[in-house]
Amino acid sequence: MVRTETLATRERLLDVADEMLADKGIRATTMSAAAERAGVSRAWLYRLFPDKNALVGAALVRMVETTWERNHAELEAIDGFEDRLVAGVQIGRRAYDDPGATLMRLRTAEPEEFAAAIGVGVAGLVPDLAAFWHRYLQAAVGDGEIHADTDVDEASEWVARVLISLGSVPGNRLDADDPASVRRHFRRYVLPALRLAPEH
Template sequence: MTTRERLLDVADDLLADKGIRATTMSTVAERAEVSRAWLYRLFPDKNALVGAALMRLVETTWERNHAELEAIDGFEDRLVAGVAIGRRAYDDPGATLMRLRTVEPEEFAAAIGVGVAGLVPDLAGFWHRYLGEAVRDGDIHPETDLDEAAEWVARVMISLGSVAGRHVDADDPQSVRRHFRRYVLPALRCAPAH
């Protein structure tokens, strides 16, 4: 294990246990058994260290979510599963990323660089591949603008994953599936308006 990985492991533990504000460069260096000078050589400030730790968590989360969706056949089923994945992330109090994003939004935004505003582009990038496969498989219109559609799907997923509604029960896969079948999938199957 490299010194950088050891520092990020310690930062991960402290972030999960204490949050961003209470995680200090001194504590990270001490627990990793590295001099502060060495820590500052690798990470010039706290935001750089916390940002690197958060990005590593993001990448791990995306990889785990991709693995889950890759095991599912069909775009519709992946969409429904995607809502469940999003709901788990928001509902799990141990989910470090979501907790930090919610509890310490300013610190989170400063450390991760893109903050909450980066969620839509990140999630759009996540869904882009599945939209491409849906075009290939004939599940959505072949002229679909994948970048634009991926952003729309990301916004739908964020909404269903985080905001309660009156007509769609995001915790009920059948309710989610009915919503996708009535609105999202028909829109993606139509030729895009110009």
């Protein structure tokens, strides 16, 4: 019962943070205002989120996560692990670069604050994204697209890290907005690695 109440309070605080971020931005979002608006004590807020970056980071990551069920539907409609990986990068790019999205507006208007908060929030993103991709790696093993001895848990985390990097960190040699460039990268590096027998 306590856990259910805690989760409900956490979600209420994140709902409030979403509203405040959309209305006021990161700088103007304060812990005291969030607690007051959510109807919880500041002590309870700090118990769940030790500082503002933890609260804002969790809210930013949740904005991304709320699209994941829709993303699953999109990926489930695609045949083949390679095509799913390419689509995954495009999905990731849309999450951060949709011009109308709150995420994009915050990242553009308050880049330092955004980076600090998302850095805290991303601490939970790798395991969550690994869990998201687990079913697709499991299917790729079953379909013979990657090696049968692949440690799916470990490989899912690696794929998550690759996708986060491709989706959010610019580079000189790969255009993450160009599916052909992304596909070439996967064919040269990621897929060959996953097809090898894992070393023990």
